[in-house]
Amino acid sequence: xxxxxxxxxxxxxxxxxxxxxxxxxxxxxxxxxxxxxxxxxxxxxxxxxxxxxxxxxxxxxxxxxxxxxxxxxxxxxxxxxxxxxxxxxxxxxxxxxxxxxxxxxxxxxxxxxxxxxxxxxxxxxxxxxxxxxxxxxxxxxxxxxxxxxxxxxxxxxxxxxxxxxxxxxxxxxxxxxxxxxxxxxxxxxxxxxxxxxxxxxxxxxxxxxxxxxxxxxxxxxxxxxxxxxxxxxxxxxxxxxxxxxxxxxxxxxxxxxxxxxxxxxxxxxxxxxxxxxxxxxxxxxxxxxxxxxxxxxxxxxxxxxxxxxxxxxxxxxxxxxxxxxxxxxxxxxxxxxxxxxxxxxxxxxxxxxxxxxxxxxxxxxxxxxxxxxxxxxxxxxxxxxxxxxxxxxxxxxxxxxxxxxxxxxxxxxxxxxxxxxxxxxxxxxxxxxxxxxxxxxxxxxxxxxxxxxxxxxxxxxxxxxxxxxxxxxxxxxxxxxxxxxxxx
Numbered sequence: 001x002x003x004x005x006x007x008x009x010x011x012x013x014x015x016x017x018x019x020x021x022x023x024x025x026x027x028x029x030x031x032x033x034x035x036x037x038x039x040x041x042x043x044x045x046x047x048x049x050x051x052x053x054x055x056x057x058x059x060x061x062x063x064x065x066x067x068x069x070x071x072x073x074x075x076x077x078x079x080x081x082x083x084x085x086x087x088x089x090x091x092x093x094x095x096x097x098x099x100x101x102x103x104x105x106x107x108x109x110x111x112x113x114x115x116x117x118x119x120x121x122x123x124x125x126x127x128x129x130x131x132x133x134x135x136x137x138x139x140x141x142x143x144x145x146x147x148x149x150x151x152x153x154x155x156x157x158x159x160x161x162x163x164x165x166x167x168x169x170x171x172x173x174x175x176x177x178x179x180x181x182x183x184x185x186x187x188x189x190x191x192x193x194x195x196x197x198x199x200x201x202x203x204x205x206x207x208x209x210x211x212x213x214x215x216x217x218x219x220x221x222x223x224x225x226x227x228x229x230x231x232x233x234x235x236x237x238x239x240x241x242x243x244x245x246x247x248x249x250x251x252x253x254x255x256x257x258x259x260x261x262x263x264x265x266x267x268x269x270x271x272x273x274x275x276x277x278x279x280x281x282x283x284x285x286x287x288x289x290x291x292x293x294x295x296x297x298x299x300x301x302x303x304x305x306x307x308x309x310x311x312x313x314x315x316x317x318x319x320x321x322x323x324x325x326x327x328x329x330x331x332x333x334x335x336x337x338x339x340x341x342x343x344x345x346x347x348x349x350x351x352x353x354x355x356x357x358x359x360x361x362x363x364x365x366x367x368x369x370x371x372x373x374x375x376x377x378x379x380x381x382x383x384x385x386x387x388x389x390x391x392x393x394x395x396x397x398x399x400x401x402x403x404x405x406x407x408x409x410x411x412x413x414x415x416x417x418x419x420x421x422x423x424x425x426x427x428x429x430x431x432x433x434x435x436x437x438x439x440x441x442x443x444x445x446x447x448x449x450x451x452x453x454x455x456x457x458x459x460x461x462x463x464x465x466x467x468x469x470x471x472x473x474x475x476x477x478x479x480x481x482x483x484x485x486x487x488x
């Protein structure tokens with residue numbers, strides 16, 4: 001009987017090991033969008049339950065957090081461009097909004113983000129104090145160029161604040177106050193590879209649409225993931241937490257030289273209480289690669305845009321007619337849309353419509369992403385300059401547009417032709433010239449980059465109407481919504 005019991009136990013262990021061995025990495029059976037379980041939701045419409053902490057030394061501060069329950073501008077926003085370590089800029093320091101308890105060890109942390117800027121956004125976790133915690137941050141831009149870990153942007157990084165070591169104004173590898181233990185950049189990921197179903201190198205987070213960021217931590221394994229809404233590229237970085245330094249703690253939000261808007265923060269405790277009964281918002285099945293599959297789209301809790309003031313259906317069917325009739329002649333017709341439509345880029349098409357159009361014509365997809373505006377005067381603001389796309393070479397693929405803006409912005413950062421907002425590559429420290437200058441609208445989104453590239457070669461495509469970010473001189477960041485009654 002003893003031998004029989006031992007044999008049965010061995011068989012059971014082999015079966016369990018065989019099933020576990022089919023997972024590409026530990027805890028790959030956990031996905032975004034948990035359903036049920038011990039979940040706490042914070043709409044972030046007030047500063048309640050948050051402790052606001054500023055890293056030191058910091059520049060372009062102080063940190064400034066505002067919360068709103070307004071449907072047009074929902075959630076929590078950090079409104080300064082604070083970054084550090086000032087002035088060396090050797091690591092990722094900025095502004096922290098820490099949820100005031102309880103502490104979490106194993107958890108799923110999710111938040112909806114709208115970021116019109118391309119600099120750092122992410123989470124803090126395992127927070128014991130300002131000098132003892134972990135950070136995971138996404139950065140589309142090239143900063144920090146002089147990183148002590150020799151990994152400049154763009155990237156995703158897991159870092160740990162080293163207790164007892166002060167953050168100096170200038171640091172090197174021997175004096176760094178943060179240590180990097182995992183990263184994904186434009187060439188590779190380390191220390192772990194990425195399953196084939198995910199983007200193999202860094203893919204920028206969107207700066208033209210809200211997205212959901214998810215952090216999963218369980219049994220010493222951490223995973224950060226998001227889905228780029230236009231290309232639907234799935235991005236993931238996995239890390240193994242140092243067991244000697246991670247024992248749980250508070251969680252929260254972090255910014256670096258960025259002023260994003262956060263909403264609908266959701267915390268699911270995986271250590272205590274009931275466990276999630278499903279994932280993927282209940283709309284899809286959790287895959288063995290720890291994701292919800294290519295056909296799933298996160299259900300963002302925050303409103304997207306104001307109801308379009310133009311007749312979006314009429315414009316869309318007219319575009320279909322344009323395709324049927326051959327295109328260029330109808331493109332001229334769209335340039336003669338009534339000024340109430342063509343001058344305000346207030347028409348918004350669903351992302352699925354834009355993606356479908358992209359399969360037929362990149363130029364059409366770019367035009368739809370721009371909101372359907374066009375014609376003489378489109379994008380012109382009373383008393384201000386017209387939004388100007390930066391001329392770019394024709395892209396050989398969408399991927400090329402992830403990288404192309406950086407070199408152009410290197411020149412722009414020191415050029416008198418740059419506007420108050422100089423997009424990816426110009427960096428958080430690029431000074432705006434004095435006096436009027438055309439605005440430069442750029443984004444890491446490949447679809448909008450395509451709009452700009454196409455417009456340089458095909459004047460019939462009105463890229464000046466792109467509603468990427470109607471800001472620069474009025475507000476530090478855009479709202480979710482763009483129309484005549486919902487101004488940025």
